[in-house]
Amino acid sequence: xxxxxxxxxxxxxxxxxxxxxxxxxxxxxxxxxxxxxxxRLVYPPGSESGMHTHKHPNRTVYFVKGGKLKLIPETKDKQxxxxxxxxxxxxxLPAGTHNVKNIGESEIIIIxxxxx
Numbered sequence: 001x002x003x004x005x006x007x008x009x010x011x012x013x014x015x016x017x018x019x020x021x022x023x024x025x026x027x028x029x030x031x032x033x034x035x036x037x038x039x040r041l042v043y044p045p046g047s048e049s050g051m052h053t054h055k056h057p058n059r060t061v062y063f064v065k066g067g068k069l070k071l072i073p074e075t076k077d078k079q080x081x082x083x084x085x086x087x088x089x090x091x092x093l094p095a096g097t098h099n100v101k102n103i104g105e106s107e108i109i110i111i112x113x114x115x116x
Contacts, residue, residue, distance in 0.1 A: 023047045025102070034116065041110040043067075043102035054095040056114040061091045064111060068104030073097070
């Protein structure tokens with residue numbers, strides 16, 4: 001038992017500090033059926049989605065409250081994209097793997113419709 005405590009304390013003590021600093025936004029599935037998955041995403045300033053993959057081929061993204069986002073691609077050989085999105089903007093996007101980070105000063109609210 002003492003060895004388990006030592007291992008746990010060691011793992012926590014040497015965990016990367018950058019991982020502890022990640023602030024995740026919220027994700028709520030508001031509709032899911034055989035045709036679509038509709039998700040409400042909220043990103044307070046400084047928060048992010050975490051790296052994720054969209055499993056359905058296409059989606060629409062409606063910005064209830066826009067802001068400044070950084071789209072970070074899965075691989076380091078691709079450049080991140082900065083978007084300044086106004087309230088009410090809608091985008092049509094293909095599937096992909098990325099992390100979304102709110103780098104602005106205001107909360108961002110998105111309704112995302114994944115087309116199955």
